[in-house]
Amino acid sequence: MTRRCRRSAAPFGREATHDRKTHGSERDSKGSGALIASVRRLAVIAAASVVVAGTLSATATRPLPSTRAMSATPAVPQRIMSMNLCTDQLVLALADRQQIAGLTRNATDPGMSDQAAAAQGLPVLRNSAEQILAIDPDLVVGMPASSSPVLAAVAPQRYPLLDLETANRLDQIYRTIDETAAAVGHPVRGAALIAGMKRDLATLPRLGRGRVAAYYQRRGYMTGTGTLVDDMMTRVGLTNLAKTLGKPPLSQFSLEEMVAARPDFLIVERATNVVDDQGSEMLHHPALSDIPRIVVQEAWTVCGSPAYTRAAHSIAAQIARHDRAVR
Amino acid sequence: MSHWLPRPLLIGALTTLAVIAGLASLLFGAVDLSLDRLVAAASGDGDHIASIILFDLRLPRTLLALAVGAMLGLAGAALQGYLRNPLAEPSVLGTSNAAALGAVAAIYFGLAPLHPAVLPGLAIGCALLSLGLLFLLAGDAESPLTLILAGLAVATLAGAGISLALNLSPNPFAAMEIMTWLLGSLENRSFDHVWIALPCIAIGTAMLLWNGRALDALTLGEDAAQALGADLKRTRRRLLLGTAIGVGGAVAVSGAIGFVGLIVPHLIRPLTDRSPSAILLPSALGGAALLTLADLGVRIIPSTNELKLGVVTAFLGVPIFLIHLMRERRLW
Numbered sequence: 001m002t003r004r005c006r007r008s009a010a011p012f013g014r015e016a017t018h019d020r021k022t023h024g025s026e027r028d029s030k031g032s033g034a035l036i037a038s039v040r041r042l043a044v045i046a047a048a049s050v051v052v053a054g055t056l057s058a059t060a061t062r063p064l065p066s067t068r069a070m071s072a073t074p075a076v077p078q079r080i081m082s083m084n085l086c087t088d089q090l091v092l093a094l095a096d097r098q099q100i101a102g103l104t105r106n107a108t109d110p111g112m113s114d115q116a117a118a119a120q121g122l123p124v125l126r127n128s129a130e131q132i133l134a135i136d137p138d139l140v141v142g143m144p145a146s147s148s149p150v151l152a153a154v155a156p157q158r159y160p161l162l163d164l165e166t167a168n169r170l171d172q173i174y175r176t177i178d179e180t181a182a183a184v185g186h187p188v189r190g191a192a193l194i195a196g197m198k199r200d201l202a203t204l205p206r207l208g209r210g211r212v213a214a215y216y217q218r219r220g221y222m223t224g225t226g227t228l229v230d231d232m233m234t235r236v237g238l239t240n241l242a243k244t245l246g247k248p249p250l251s252q253f254s255l256e257e258m259v260a261a262r263p264d265f266l267i268v269e270r271a272t273n274v275v276d277d278q279g280s281e282m283l284h285h286p287a288l289s290d291i292p293r294i295v296v297q298e299a300w301t302v303c304g305s306p307a308y309t310r311a312a313h314s315i316a317a318q319i320a321r322h323d324r325a326v327r
Numbered sequence: 328m329s330h331w332l333p334r335p336l337l338i339g340a341l342t343t344l345a346v347i348a349g350l351a352s353l354l355f356g357a358v359d360l361s362l363d364r365l366v367a368a369a370s371g372d373g374d375h376i377a378s379i380i381l382f383d384l385r386l387p388r389t390l391l392a393l394a395v396g397a398m399l400g401l402a403g404a405a406l407q408g409y410l411r412n413p414l415a416e417p418s419v420l421g422t423s424n425a426a427a428l429g430a431v432a433a434i435y436f437g438l439a440p441l442h443p444a445v446l447p448g449l450a451i452g453c454a455l456l457s458l459g460l461l462f463l464l465a466g467d468a469e470s471p472l473t474l475i476l477a478g479l480a481v482a483t484l485a486g487a488g489i490s491l492a493l494n495l496s497p498n499p500f501a502a503m504e505i506m507t508w509l510l511g512s513l514e515n516r517s518f519d520h521v522w523i524a525l526p527c528i529a530i531g532t533a534m535l536l537w538n539g540r541a542l543d544a545l546t547l548g549e550d551a552a553q554a555l556g557a558d559l560k561r562t563r564r565r566l567l568l569g570t571a572i573g574v575g576g577a578v579a580v581s582g583a584i585g586f587v588g589l590i591v592p593h594l595i596r597p598l599t600d601r602s603p604s605a606i607l608l609p610s611a612l613g614g615a616a617l618l619t620l621a622d623l624g625v626r627i628i629p630s631t632n633e634l635k636l637g638v639v640t641a642f643l644g645v646p647i648f649l650i651h652l653m654r655e656r657r658l659w
Contacts, residue, residue, distance in 0.1 A: 254357040282515040287383035
C-alpha cells in the first residue's frame with residue numbers, strides 16, 4: 001500500500017532560502033550605503049515573520065494525526081474524494097455510497113464511466129480547489145493523487161493521499177483493487193472482487209488463434225503495446241498489429257497503411273459508430289469496409305477496472321460470432 | 328514584363344502540369360506501391376489492396392485537390408478582376424472561413440445527415456452571407472485596403488464563429504477539429520465528398536467563367552463598362568453566386584484552404600496580356616496544379632501528424648501578400 005501522508009517542510013525550507021538571500025545581499029553590499037543595510041534589515045524581518053507565520057500555520061493546520069493515516073489498520077474514511085475517472089470506478093465499486101464525497105465530472109457519463117449509474121446523485125467535483133477545501137476529505141484517491149495540480153493548490157499535505165499506479169495490465173488492476181479496498185476500509189470486498197474476476201477470466205476462450213487485430217481510434221490513432229487494450233487482445237489470443245509493426249503505445253496510422261496492413265479485425269470504440277465529426281468519419285471510409293469489426297465500449301477500456309472481464313468476454317464473443325458467420 | 332505566352336500554349340502547359348500533379352498524387356502516398364502494382368490495379372487485374380488504395384483513397388483525394396484548387400484559383404482571379412484589387416480572394420475576403428462555419432454548423436449540430444444537400448447548402452449560404460456583408464461594408468470604397476480590412480473582419484468573425492460553434496457542440500475533440508476546419512485538409516476523403524463538392528464547383532466555375540468580357544470592360548471603370556454594354560448588376564450577382572456556390576461546395580469538404588486564390592492569379596498574370604478575362608481559365612488550371620502539388624507535399628514531408636494544407640499554402644502565399652501590401656502602402 002502506497003498510502004502517503006506527507007508533512008509540511010515548507011516553513012523551514014522558506015527560512016533557509018531567506019537566510020541565503022540575506023547572506024547574498026551582505027556580500028553585494030560591500031562598500032554601499034545605508035540603503036542596502038536597511039534593505040537587509042527588512043529582509044531579515046520578513047524572513048523572521050515568515051518563519052513565525054509558517055510555524056503558526058503549521059501548528060494550526062496540522063491537526064490531522066498523521067500516525068493514524070500511516071498505521072496499518074486505518075480508520076474507515078468517511079469523506080473519500082477521487083481525482084481521476086479511473087479511481088472513480090474503483091471507489092464506486094469498493095466503498096459504501098455514503099463514504100464517497102466527490103467524484104470527477106466524467107464519472108456520471110455512461111460513455112466513459114462503467115459505473116455511471118452508481119455515480120448518479122453523488123457529488124461531482126469541478127476540478128476546483130475551493131471544493132476540495134469545502135469537502136475537507138479524509139482520503140484522496142488519485143492516479144497518482146500527489147501529482148494533481150488542483151490538490152497542489154490547496155496544500156496536499158493536509159489530506160491523506162492514496163497514490164495508485166495506472167493499470168495497464170491485469171495484475172496491475174488486481175493490485176489497484178487491493179490497495180483501494182484496503183484504503184477505503186473494505187479489504188474483504190476487494191478480495192471477493194478479484195476472485196470473481198479470476199473466475200470470469202478462467203472461462204475466457206482464446207478464440208483469436210493468433211490473428212492480427214488493430215485497435216483503431218478516431219483520427220487514425222492506433223493503440224500499441226504496453227496498454228490495457230493490448231493486454232486484452234493478447235488474453236483472447238489476438239496479435240496486436242502495432243506489435244507486429246513495432247509501433248509505440250500510441251501512433252497515428254493512415255488509412256492507406258491500414259488497408260495495406262490488412263489486419264483480420266479492426267477493434268473500434270462504440271462511440272465512433274456514430275459519425276458526428278471528421279475524426280470519426282474516417283473510421284467509416286469505404287476503404288475499410290471489408291475488414292471485420294469488433295466494437296468495444298470505451299467505458300470498459302479507458303481505465304484498468306473491474307470492467308476488464310466484460311470487455312475481454314465481449315471481444316471473444318464477437319470473434320466467435322464472426323467465425324460462425326464465415327463458416 | 329512581356330514574356331507572355333500565346334494562349335493555347337499557356338493553357339496546354341498548365342493542363343499538362345495539372346495532369347502531372349494529379350498522376351503524381353496517385354503514385355505517392357503513405358504506402359509505397361510499385362508502379363507495376365498500381366498499373367495492374369488501374370487496369371482492373373491488380374491485387375485487392377492496391378486497388379482499394381488507388382480507387383478508394385488516392386483517386387477521390389486527387390480529384391478533390393484538382394477541383395478545389397481550380398475553384399479557388401478561379402474565384403481569386405474573378406474577384407481580383409471584378410474588384411480591381413490585387414489582394415482579393417476567397418480566404419482573404421472571409422468567404423472560405425464563412426463557408427467553413429456553415430459546414431461546421433451542419434456537421435457538429437447533427438444537421439448534415441438529414442439530407443445530403445444540407446452540408447453544401449449551409450456552407451454556400453454562409454459564404455453568400457459573408458460576401459453580402461463584405462460588399463455592404465466596403466463595396467463602394469475608394470481604397471482597395473478598405474475592402475481587405477473589411478474582409479479581414481469577416482474572416483476573423485467567421486473563424487471565431489467556428490471555434491465557438493465547436494466549443495458549444497457536444498464534441499469533446501473540438502480542438503483538433505477546429506484546426507482541420509481553419510487550415511484545411513484533404514486527408515481521408517472518399518467519393519461521398521467528391522459527389523458533394525463536384526456539382527457545386529461545376530456550377531460555380533461556369534458562372535465565373537461567364538464574366539470574362541464584363542470584367543475586361545470594368546478595367547475602364549464602371550461608367551465606361553456600362554457604356555460598352557456590360558450589365559454590371561447581373562455581373563455582380565453572377566460573381567457573388569458563383570463564388571459562394573463554388574467556394575462553399577469546396578470548403579464543405581476540404582475546410583478553409585488559404586491563399587491559393589491569391590497566389591495563382593499573380594503567378595499567371597505575367598504570362599498573359601494581363602486582361603482579367605485572360606487569366607480566368609489559366610488560373611483555374613494553375614490552382615488545380617498548385618493545390619494538388621501542395622497536397623502531395625503534405626503527404627511527402629515526413630511528420631508524425633499529417634501537415635494541414637493551409638500551412639503549406641500559407642507559406643507560399645504570405646510573401647506575395649506582403650509584397651502587394653507594401654506596394655499599396657502609399658494609399659493608407
